[in-house]
Amino acid sequence: MGCWTLFPILFFSLSDSKLAGYILPSLPPLALILGIRFTQGIKGSVKPSCLRAASGFYLLLSMILATAALIVFARYYGGNWRIGMVLGAAVLMPAWCAIGFGLKGSWHRAFVSTLLQGLLIVLAVVHFAFPVLADYHSTKEIAQLMLKLRRQGDEPAITYGFFHHTLGFYTNYAIGDKLEAPHEIQEFGRNNPHFLVVTNARRVGEISNLPDFSTTVLARRGNTYLLRLSRRI
Structure with missing residues (x-):
């Protein structure tokens, strides 16, 4: 004992x-x-x-x-x-x-x-x-990278089909919307020409197939991905 x-x-x-x-x-x-x-x-x-x-x-x-x-x-x-x-x-x-x-x-x-x-x-x-x-x-390294790679310090950051109780803590609750469907990303992107996305391996394909955005993989830690989406002109 x-x-x-x-x-x-x-x-x-x-x-x-x-x-x-x-x-x-x-x-x-x-x-x-x-x-x-x-x-x-x-x-x-x-x-x-x-x-x-x-x-x-x-x-x-x-x-x-x-x-x-x-x-x-x-x-x-x-x-x-x-x-x-x-x-x-x-x-x-x-x-x-x-x-x-x-x-x-x-x-x-x-x-x-x-x-x-x-x-x-x-x-x-x-x-x-x-x-x-x-x-x-763990989301600690992804969260630290997200804060470091944000453009101008105020680039929007969201999650897509992803939840982890430590992500908000490690990012000082800088994560904005929690999206679950491709059309929600489309709507979010209308007012944000580029933004960061934290998601898991299963949902990366859905994001990469969005025709209106170019996707850049910034980091991967285990099952967690950090992406940057930029609206195509």
Whole structure:
């Protein structure tokens, strides 16, 4: 329990992102506490066949989690399959140990292995996964670039199909309209010959296809793009 307490205090309290740091480390001990509560309600001894079935389900669940980590980081986070492999190893190695101890009837060691699994998962997520996730989702660098690249300091800036709770904070709430459809950009551009747009990768194509504007990609950080749209003469 000391580890779950020290992680958010020592790591996340010294960073710029606190919400996930205070919530995520509480989940493994919460699951452990609930598991203890459920086991207290079991009366009498448990059949070995039931314990083996539970061990098999535990291994299956661990394999699904490890596979999902590999796929998600390889597909959605810039091909970072190595991070997925590290997370998968943190999940599977203690799981195999727990299964081995369980099949031998050493349930105390199996229980310790599950505790070790929780600790390794948290360490792997904090040390390897969080930097990748922060780089992919953070708007800090995009916001700083937007403020730096604004022409004459008052060039309009909008978002298109994009929302992130930190963007307003990092730009000192300099973001104007929040647009969702191409015709809204057309209307906005009637009074603004050029303006900055913060959007995501999925919406860049829509903006680039607008016939009345030329699009320049100024920066990309993870899934976030900073564009400049200039009205064609």
